[in-house]
Amino acid sequence: MRKQLFTFLASCLVLIIAAAPRGAEARAFFVFGDSLVDNGNNNYLLTSARADSPPYGIDFPSHRPTGRFSNGLNIPDIISEQMGMESPLPYLAPENKGQNLLNGANFASAGVGILNDTGFQFLNIIHITKQLEYFQQYQTRVSSQIGEEQTRQLVNQALVLITLGGNDFVNNYYLVPFSARSRQFSLPDYVRYLISEYRKVLTKLYDLGARKVIVTGTGPMGCVPAELAQRSRTGECAVELMRAASLFNPQLTNMINDLNNQLGSNVFMAANTMDMHMDFVSNPQAFGFVTSKVACCGQGPYNGIGLCTPLSNLCPNRDLYAFWDPFHPSEKANRIIVQQIFTGSSKYMHPMNLSAVLALESWT
Numbered sequence: 001m002r003k004q005l006f007t008f009l010a011s012c013l014v015l016i017i018a019a020a021p022r023g024a025e026a027r028a029f030f031v032f033g034d035s036l037v038d039n040g041n042n043n044y045l046l047t048s049a050r051a052d053s054p055p056y057g058i059d060f061p062s063h064r065p066t067g068r069f070s071n072g073l074n075i076p077d078i079i080s081e082q083m084g085m086e087s088p089l090p091y092l093a094p095e096n097k098g099q100n101l102l103n104g105a106n107f108a109s110a111g112v113g114i115l116n117d118t119g120f121q122f123l124n125i126i127h128i129t130k131q132l133e134y135f136q137q138y139q140t141r142v143s144s145q146i147g148e149e150q151t152r153q154l155v156n157q158a159l160v161l162i163t164l165g166g167n168d169f170v171n172n173y174y175l176v177p178f179s180a181r182s183r184q185f186s187l188p189d190y191v192r193y194l195i196s197e198y199r200k201v202l203t204k205l206y207d208l209g210a211r212k213v214i215v216t217g218t219g220p221m222g223c224v225p226a227e228l229a230q231r232s233r234t235g236e237c238a239v240e241l242m243r244a245a246s247l248f249n250p251q252l253t254n255m256i257n258d259l260n261n262q263l264g265s266n267v268f269m270a271a272n273t274m275d276m277h278m279d280f281v282s283n284p285q286a287f288g289f290v291t292s293k294v295a296c297c298g299q300g301p302y303n304g305i306g307l308c309t310p311l312s313n314l315c316p317n318r319d320l321y322a323f324w325d326p327f328h329p330s331e332k333a334n335r336i337i338v339q340q341i342f343t344g345s346s347k348y349m350h351p352m353n354l355s356a357v358l359a360l361e362s363w364t
Helices: 001-020 076-083 098-103 130-144 148-157 166-173 178-185 187-207 225-231 239-263 272-280 331-343 353-362
Strands: 029-033 104-106 159-163 213-215 268-271
Touching: 029 076, 029 130, 029 187, 076 130, 076 159, 098 104, 098 130, 098 166, 130 148, 130 187, 159 187, 166 178, 166 187, 166 239, 187 213, 187 239, 225 239, 239 268, 239 272, 272 331, 331 353
Parallel strands: 029 104, 029 159, 159 213, 213 268
Antiparallel strands: none
């Protein structure tokens, strides 16, 4: 019975999206987090965490680098595309004003984590506390255009995506041997601390009006080309980083369940990006990839050393590679992830996928 209801709701969504208004009338979309979802905010900062030079953006519609850590579209772009919305502009972009603000905003910044000391080595980045401050500032700016009540409705009805956690391990706890955080916490205690801090972030998002929030877990951090290059001898995923992911992701889902119960509503949706990634990491050929170990753009073992630059090795067909650069999925891999966000089973999306949320919303 549940499966039949799910199929019915998913079918309804196809009709809803087909009939949905496009452009300015579509719902707003707000994005928070790190380089997996940054649309170019770091272009406007003095930071080393940048993707504003070729070959980044080689498959973007303009074929130019935009600040996205991708060969083309990233996850927020593809969600926007699927929903018939404009992809939100980086909040710091000068053109993000007037009518453009009503589409929402992308506050994400490459290098950030749940903790404000994560990514310190990148210098100027927009830590999550600052991203939330910008969200408040955004609402003040929009209120001056359309009034407080209309702004409240815009935010309440918006879709929100937040992607944090990976950098708290890769660019904090495991950044160097005997890092400050690894001396302070055992791994299980560190994970519990991260979850408690993440809960505060999500609660603040709710307090600021977010009511439809996709929260992604970490991917298989030990399997990305950068970690294979540094920690793997025969191509196996790095054990400690996989252990970290296996501790973090279930606790994140449990925390989200608890938070939803506390709020009396399914405000937050947990996206199991670990399993979404592992599907094509463990069996790349089934998804049309030739490899999930070697990055398309990079150098050294697995093309996993250093940054993707004009001097890097570059694969001729990005659709054959699960990873674009040492850390980030290719556009094709991002499309697989977004498909699961929309239609994935309870293995991938909890308590329900985005299609089911939007279908239910249309009947209320």
